[in-house]
Amino acid sequence: MQCPKCHAPMHTYNRNGVQIEQCSGCRGIFLDYGELEALTRLESQWSQQVPPPAPAPGAYPPPAAAPAWGAPQHGGHHGHHGHHRNKSFGRMLFSS
């Protein structure tokens, strides 16, 4: 589709399962019906997942920043991996 504002072609991206069209010219973003609501819903789910702040001082250093494409479950889920998962990751740690 073409941008209604500057008429440059628009490209489709998938952000967390929501289709977004972004204009290759003016960088404007077009949302289909219901997509804004979907994004708002994702945002509220995300903020509910935020763990309580302030880990005890003197414990591990705070986790370093993660990239934009990092796994969403960062922050304390490890230690509950099954035996199989640990074994498989153990192999990966030693592989080229």
Add this chain to the structure above:
Amino acid sequence: MTAGLLRALAAAARDAAHDGATRDAAHDGTTRDAAHDAAAPAPPAAAPVRDCVCGAPVLADRDDGTVVRHGDLVAKAHASDTDRPQLAARLAVAAHPALEGILLPPLPAPRTELHGRPLTYWPHGTPVDPEHPELAPWEAAGDLLARLHRTPAEALPTPLPPMRGPAKAARALSRMRAAGAHPAADAVERAWATLPPWARAEAPLTHAATLCHGDLHLGQLVHHEGRWLLIDIDDLGAGDPAWDLARPAAWYAAGLLPPEDWSRFLGAYRAGGGPAVPADGDPWPALDIPAKALTVQTAALAVAKAVREGRALDEVEEAVVQSCDRIAALPAELS
């Protein structure tokens, strides 16, 4: 791997381990003398011992490297298509005093070719126990890399060959394509397509390069004479130092490596003055492209292996493929 090469490599390791000239050159010759004198008197170099109690365990047996241990000596048959002059340059770096305490130095080589494959000799070091990765020396790994990357180019003996990291990533993609169709291959290909040409070995590196290891993982650390050292020089050379941090970074980003292990590794690298990331603040702008490349490489090899073995991806391999999915979903304009 043919049994013939393994036998020949074991014999080469045995001969070198019992060869006085090589033994004397080893740092730990005394220990080996004692071990072998108990079994048989030290033979003259021209008449290697044929029977001893050392054993010759195979430490690795892959197309790109077969490694056999004999006593305190390790013999490695490199890939047959190894670039010989580049391997010689890499060996000279590992043997150079500037890398003392960073890279395990090679032993003198009684012979340099075996069944069409280059042959190198090394002292044996104790690796990280694969059964206990939680004992991994993350601080030592970070510190060793910082010192490796800070090695001044003018201190090195020869012009450096290029670090082979991007070439290995490209080879992983080729292997996945050759293995056959798999539903996860699409995400891996789409993530690969987001990478710049230099990271795909399609163009030379244009930004600042340092001496790099090129293939860091936990199997590349050995404990030798009371300290940890880096081994395996096949991919060593000039490149983006962030490449050496990228495999742990990729594991961390996939949610596999615990944040505290990542912090120990990155913290030690920064404390050692490593140049790949800024001393403070967000390291991810510098790590982003290499970490994406290692994610794609790891996923591609996992998919190729799963296709070959006719099995589904396991949970850990799935996590890396999901990273590829997220990399591919990031629009360039918004990343």
